[in-house]
Amino acid sequence: MLKIDGLSKHYSTVKAVDDVSLEIPTGQMVGIIGRSGAGKSTLLRLINRLADPTGGALSCDGVDVTALTGRDLRQWRSRCAMIFQQFNLVNRLDVITNVLIGRVGHRPTLSTLVKKFTVAERALAIQALHRLDMDVQALQRAETLSGGQQQRVAIARALMQEPQILLADEPIASLDPRNATRVMEALQTINREDGITVMVNLHHLDTAQEYCDRIIGMAAGRVVFDGQAKDLTASLAREIYGQESEDAGIAELPDIPVSAPIPKPAAAVAVAGA
Amino acid sequence: MSGIVVSAPPISSGDAVADFERNRLALIRARRSKEILFAFLFAAMFVFSVIVGEVNIATLVEGVPGFFNYISDTIPPIRADSVVADVREWYWAFPKWLMLLFDTVVIAFLGTFIGTVGALVFCFAGSRNLVSSGWVYFIARRLTEIARAVPELVYAMIFVFAFGLGPLPGVLAIAVHSAGALGKLFAEVNENVDMGTVEGVRASGGNWFQIIRLAVIPQVLPNYLSYALLRFEINVRSAAVIGFVGAGGVGQELMFVIRQFVYTDVSALVLMIIVTVSLIDMSCEKLRHRFIPEQQTA
Numbered sequence A: 001m002l003k004i005d006g007l008s009k010h011y012s013t014v015k016a017v018d019d020v021s022l023e024i025p026t027g028q029m030v031g032i033i034g035r036s037g038a039g040k041s042t043l044l045r046l047i048n049r050l051a052d053p054t055g056g057a058l059s060c061d062g063v064d065v066t067a068l069t070g071r072d073l074r075q076w077r078s079r080c081a082m083i084f085q086q087f088n089l090v091n092r093l094d095v096i097t098n099v100l101i102g103r104v105g106h107r108p109t110l111s112t113l114v115k116k117f118t119v120a121e122r123a124l125a126i127q128a129l130h131r132l133d134m135d136v137q138a139l140q141r142a143e144t145l146s147g148g149q150q151q152r153v154a155i156a157r158a159l160m161q162e163p164q165i166l167l168a169d170e171p172i173a174s175l176d177p178r179n180a181t182r183v184m185e186a187l188q189t190i191n192r193e194d195g196i197t198v199m200v201n202l203h204h205l206d207t208a209q210e211y212c213d214r215i216i217g218m219a220a221g222r223v224v225f226d227g228q229a230k231d232l233t234a235s236l237a238r239e240i241y242g243q244e245s246e247d248a249g250i251a252e253l254p255d256i257p258v259s260a261p262i263p264k265p266a267a268a269v270a271v272a273g274a
Numbered sequence B: 001m002s003g004i005v006v007s008a009p010p011i012s013s014g015d016a017v018a019d020f021e022r023n024r025l026a027l028i029r030a031r032r033s034k035e036i037l038f039a040f041l042f043a044a045m046f047v048f049s050v051i052v053g054e055v056n057i058a059t060l061v062e063g064v065p066g067f068f069n070y071i072s073d074t075i076p077p078i079r080a081d082s083v084v085a086d087v088r089e090w091y092w093a094f095p096k097w098l099m100l101l102f103d104t105v106v107i108a109f110l111g112t113f114i115g116t117v118g119a120l121v122f123c124f125a126g127s128r129n130l131v132s133s134g135w136v137y138f139i140a141r142r143l144t145e146i147a148r149a150v151p152e153l154v155y156a157m158i159f160v161f162a163f164g165l166g167p168l169p170g171v172l173a174i175a176v177h178s179a180g181a182l183g184k185l186f187a188e189v190n191e192n193v194d195m196g197t198v199e200g201v202r203a204s205g206g207n208w209f210q211i212i213r214l215a216v217i218p219q220v221l222p223n224y225l226s227y228a229l230l231r232f233e234i235n236v237r238s239a240a241v242i243g244f245v246g247a248g249g250v251g252q253e254l255m256f257v258i259r260q261f262v263y264t265d266v267s268a269l270v271l272m273i274i275v276t277v278s279l280i281d282m283s284c285e286k287l288r289h290r291f292i293p294e295q296q297t298a
């Protein structure tokens, strides 16, 4: 269980994350929604400790994550894999090496510096790629892949870390609808089959509703909604999204909570099928 | 072209065009005045330099015949009926000179190689985006600055004084200067890497060395190679010149024949140096383009 207690990250004038407290049970699939600048990315970066909090505490299974340094910190990052909107692969390296980079936390430094990995690790990498239907491209350079393929390689790299938690920062924001669906389905499978906690930042409400057990809404660095998709009302959604309500696709929400999932707008379905 | 008829409202479109033209004119005027200012500044600096540098047109004109006389004095007579014999006489010490030229190229090569290794040691610490400690960055940057601020010729003089005549001081002089020059260039390449890639490896739990090796080096290696080759081209010329102060190679011999007024030897050596430097320049350029093909299209 991940326990976030009063976590804050203040930049000189901006409260990017402001006094956030959450408990994330192991194995949950959590969607974080909010408008641009709400603090979604910062929250994930704080959890992975790519950014240091200015206040509050963060612990996982009783271990104080905020206090970790050096080797322990890197071990934590390796247990808490992250995937990014821009994929962040090493373009000039081939796919398999990119996936094997997920092992950096598990291997002695020297062997990774000469890119030496064991046969077992290579097998693990190919299996991870196979799960994501990317094993055929294993020897191709990462930069030659499409965006959707690159994101699946990034997920395979994350899997190689054998993480407890998978953090995904707008993983589908640069993808077309079909690739977006594949990536979201992959995340869901990983969550269900491997029991890995998944926290995913999403811009669109429909996506969060479709795939996530729990939705956290953020606005101006604070958590303004925490519950299931069906509990989200149109007025709350409007508060979360503000000016961006329309392109987040919440115009169709009723003003009272509904128990049935909201049907996708017809236009989105048509594009997804294309 | 049938079906859709687009008819823009004439008044607003007229306004937009007029507005645009007005803005464009203002922009051109603003640019023009800036250009005039720069031209004026340049002219002022030019005049100032000529005065301070004591550039005297009369002296320049007087010197021109002397310059051409020197060149024609160094070229031996080559007669049509005895070309081979004349050239053979001109290049009477060809094997020895070839060896000296080879020495010069080797000095340049070793100097560039050692300098590149030195640059690699400093460039990561001297990249703002790769070190968190301001002190490490500051020291690395200042060290490379000192290394490249002093010309090779000065280093060569110091090292000849310390280690005696020969190629060793030449190699060291080139190595130190190149480490500084390449260290700065490499660091600048490093500062332009895609930080997303760096973050990707860091987020996987990679330490500093793993980040450098797996995220940075794959991105920068072609640029490093290109810069090192360019440096080698420059260093072949430098290696010929630093021989003048006794740091080995063909330069040492050239200095000797100039001092002894062995005119034809001077032209023979200079010609050999020119041909060698051009050949190396051309082949390095070809190689460099192969390393960075995308720069040709960009």
Ligand SMILES: Nc1ncnc2c1ncn2[C@@H]1O[C@H](COP(=O)(O)OP(=O)(O)OP(=O)(O)O)[C@@H](O)[C@H]1O
Pocket (backbone or CB within 6 Å): A011, A012, A014, A015, A016, A017, A034, A035, A036, A037, A038, A039, A040, A041, A042, A043
């Ligand atoms: N390094 C930084 N320095 C200063 N301010 C920052 C920094 N990183 C983020 N911020 C600010 O913190 C706030 C939250 O940013 P964050 O990137 O977490 O938002 P987000 O919800 O991920 O937005 P988006 O949907 O656009 O990605 C923003 O106002 C942003 O300008």
Ligand SMILES: [Mg+2]
Pocket (backbone or CB within 6 Å): A040, A041, A042, A169, A170
């Ligand atoms: Mg973000």
